[in-house]
Each structure stands twice: as C-alpha cells, then as structure tokens.
Amino acid sequence: MPVKDEKKLIEGCKAGEQEAWRELVETYRDMVFAVARRVAGPSAEDAAQETFFRVFKSLGNFRGESKFSTWVYRVAYNTSLDIVSKRGIVTENPDGFEQPYGGPGPDDLTISAEYSEAVKTALAGIRPEYRTVLELYYLLGKSYKETAEITNMPIGTVKTHLHRAKKDMLKTLRRSGVAGFH
Numbered sequence: 001m002p003v004k005d006e007k008k009l010i011e012g013c014k015a016g017e018q019e020a021w022r023e024l025v026e027t028y029r030d031m032v033f034a035v036a037r038r039v040a041g042p043s044a045e046d047a048a049q050e051t052f053f054r055v056f057k058s059l060g061n062f063r064g065e066s067k068f069s070t071w072v073y074r075v076a077y078n079t080s081l082d083i084v085s086k087r088g089i090v091t092e093n094p095d096g097f098e099q100p101y102g103g104p105g106p107d108d109l110t111i112s113a114e115y116s117e118a119v120k121t122a123l124a125g126i127r128p129e130y131r132t133v134l135e136l137y138y139l140l141g142k143s144y145k146e147t148a149e150i151t152n153m154p155i156g157t158v159k160t161h162l163h164r165a166k167k168d169m170l171k172t173l174r175r176s177g178v179a180g181f182h
Contacts, residue, residue: 039080
C-alpha cells in the first residue's frame with residue numbers, strides 16, 4: 001500500500017471512519033493471521049482478533065517511525081506471545097515458530113524430498129532466536145530494520161543471528177550428507 005494511502009487510511013481510522021477500519025483489517029488480516037498461526041497455534045483466531053483490538057486501541061500511539069505494516073506485525077507477534085503465555089500453550093520452542101510456514105517454501109519448490117527434509121531438520125535444529133530472525137528475513141521478506149523492530153534487537157544482532165543461523169544450518173546439512181552440501 002502506498003505510504004500516502006496508508007496515512008490517509010490511518011487518519012480515517014483515528015477519526016472513527018468505519019470504512020477505513022474495514023479496509024485496514026482487510027489489508028492486514030492475512031499477515032496478522034499468519035503470525036498468529038505460527039506463534040499461537042490453536043489460539044490463532046483469538047490472537048488475530050485481540051491483535052486488531054490492540055491495533056484499534058493503540059492507533060494513536062503509532063508514530064510513523066517504522067512502516068505501518070511492521071508496527072502491525074509487531075503488535076500481532078507480541079499479542080500472540082501474550083496469549084501463548086497466558087493460556088499456558090506449550091510449544092516446542094518458546095517463540096512458536098515451529099509451526100509450519102504457510103507461504104512458499106521448500107515444499108513448493110521442485111527439489112527432492114531428501115533435500116526438503118534435510119532443510120526442515122536443519123531449520124528445526126537451530127536456536128529459536130536464530131530461526132525467528134531467519135524466518136522473518138528470508139521467508140517473510142522483512143528488512144534488517146523491520147526484523148530488528150519486530151524482535152526488539154539491534155540491527156547488528158539481527159545480522160549476527162542471520163549469519164550464525166546460516167552457518168549452523170549449513171553445518172547440519174553437511175553432516176546429513178545431502179548432495180550439494182558436502
């Protein structure tokens with residue numbers, strides 16, 4: 001969404017225009033639900049609804065220092081973590097990113113099943129904070145700055161985590177003996 005349109009939409013929401021709010025929800029609902037599904041799993045719908053409630057309530061706090069989509073993503077991520085914490089939902093990893101990624105990934109590519117399984121195993125085997133940064137940057141296409149804002153890490157830490165994640169995954173892939181990683 002162009003920045004000019006986004007600003008107009010935000011202002012409309014702040015002014016209480018129902019059509020603006022409807023458009024905002026429609027624009028961001030897929031992204032919010034994807035985050036909620038990965039983090040909160042079975043409570044994804046509740047997390048998504050709570051996210052939009054918090055966005056509505058906090059819209060006046062959006063300062064425009066980041067992209068609006070990054071801010072909404074951060075609200076969705078934090079809200080989902082809150083729900084996981086409050087409900088005691090047990091996930092394999094505390095950040096919840098072990099849930100399958102819903103977008104294009106190894107399964108959608110024409111690569112061998114052996115390669116795909118090895119990549120999934122390697123991804124599952126890295127530290128949760130590395131995996132979170134790697135997924136935000138590579139799978140969701142967030143920039144270093146957006147990834148830093150979402151995870152509340154300095155940009156340097158994001159870059160270090162990405163480097164270590166790739167290094168750890170490559171080490172695991174080489175150990176697995178998959179062709180191309182020897």
